[in-house]
Amino acid sequence: MNKKKIIKNRIVILGSGPAGYTAGIYSSRANLKPIIISGNLPGGQLINTNIIENWPGDYKKLNGINFIKRLKKHALKFNTKIIDDHIISINFQSKPFHLIGERNQYKTDVIIIATGSVPKYLGIKSESLYLGKGVSTCAICDGYFYKNKIVSVIGGGNTALEETLYLSNISKKVHLIHRKNYFTAEKILIKKILKKIKLKKIIFHNSYQVKKIFGDKNKVNGIRIESTLNKNKKNISISGIFIAIGHNPNTKIFKNNINMKDGYILLKNSKKYFSQTNIPGVFAAGDVIYNSYKQAIIASSGGCIASLDAEKYLESQ
Numbered sequence: 041m042n043k044k045k046i047i048k049n050r051i052v053i054l055g056s057g058p059a060g061y062t063a064g065i066y067s068s069r070a071n072l073k074p075i076i077i078s079g080n081l082p083g084g085q086l087i088n089t090n091i092i093e094n095w096p097g098d099y100k101k102l103n104g105i106n107f108i109k110r111l112k113k114h115a116l117k118f119n120t121k122i123i124d125d126h127i128i129s130i131n132f133q134s135k136p137f138h139l140i141g142e143r144n145q146y147k148t149d150v151i152i153i154a155t156g157s158v159p160k161y162l163g164i165k166s167e168s169l170y171l172g173k174g175v176s177t178c179a180i181c182d183g184y185f186y187k188n189k190i191v192s193v194i195g196g197g198n199t200a201l202e203e204t205l206y207l208s209n210i211s212k213k214v215h216l217i218h219r220k221n222y223f224t225a226e227k228i229l230i231k232k233i234l235k236k237i238k239l240k241k242i243i244f245h246n247s248y249q250v251k252k253i254f255g256d257k258n259k260v261n262g263i264r265i266e267s268t269l270n271k272n273k274k275n276i277s278i279s280g281i282f283i284a285i286g287h288n289p290n291t292k293i294f295k296n297n298i299n300m301k302d303g304y305i306l307l308k309n310s311k312k313y314f315s316q317t318n319i320p321g322v323f324a325a326g327d328v329i330y331n332s333y334k335q336a337i338i339a340s341s342g343g344c345i346a347s348l349d350a351e352k353y354l355e356s357q
Contacts, residue, residue, distance in 0.1 A: 191215070
């Protein structure tokens with residue numbers, strides 16, 4: 041077995057979404073020559089977003105993939121080093137910190153955690169059976185395969201409504217299923233959804249949840265939903281089901297080392313370093329932080345704060 045190369049650097053940034061790339065841009069401009077380790081999902085969740093309408097200054101159509109490409113180019117402009125690797129373990133007890141990736145090892149004085157989040161699943165047995173065979177968490181990735189077919193989307197937040205609108209332009213019909221009787225998405229998305237419901241392009245099943253996914257072991261052909269109010273059940277014939285019920289923070293690797301709540305990293309919020317965790321020299325930004333503001337601009341601003349804090353920390357050392 042070949043011994044993994046050891047790369048030494050002052051700052052290592054984990055994650056390549058808005059938080060990670062912004063941290064890279066700011067750290068590079070401060071001449072700290074950071075390394076960004078892209079992780080197993082380069083670009084983060086934003087690459088699955090069809091249209092971004094709320095990034096200040098970009099009032100024209102902008103999709104997630106192109107947005108991430110722009111962030112990456114911006115980071116590269118300032119000579120940020122980007123390495124395609126995935127970290128599998130970290131020793132927070134040693135100084136410098138020691139990270140082991142699938143490709144390399146890393147030693148660093150500062151870590152900025154911007155590892156983002158991963159999609160939540162329904163947690164029913166038939167879901168895992170049909171994953172990749174009709175069950176998906178990304179309409180942009182897989183929507184094309186359901187052209188002129190009947191599909192369903194599960195959820196009531198921004199992601200669910202965005203995916204429903206996207207699929208309504210491809211599929212024959214979209215069944216939108218939400219366990220509540222109201223949406224938790226932005227008003228502009230709700231307005232667009234209601235318009236398509238009136239046109240019967242979208243069928244809304246409010247106060248229902250998925251209980252079972254049917255298929256022939258090779259592909260999905262239907263779902264059973266149950267009312268959250270009176271246990272009434274309905275079977276719906278569909279070819280695909282898109283799950284958009286939220287995300288979990290991608291923080292398992294930090295468990296038992298960094299203070300967390302419900303899987304989210306808790307910041308120390310000291311007067312000196314706002315973004316610092318309970319471990320000096322380890323900072324966090326983006327969807328891994330415990331807050332309810334899951335927006336790209338919040339993640340990006342967090343990356344900026346973490347970078348500025350890291351710069352001050354290194355100066356103090």
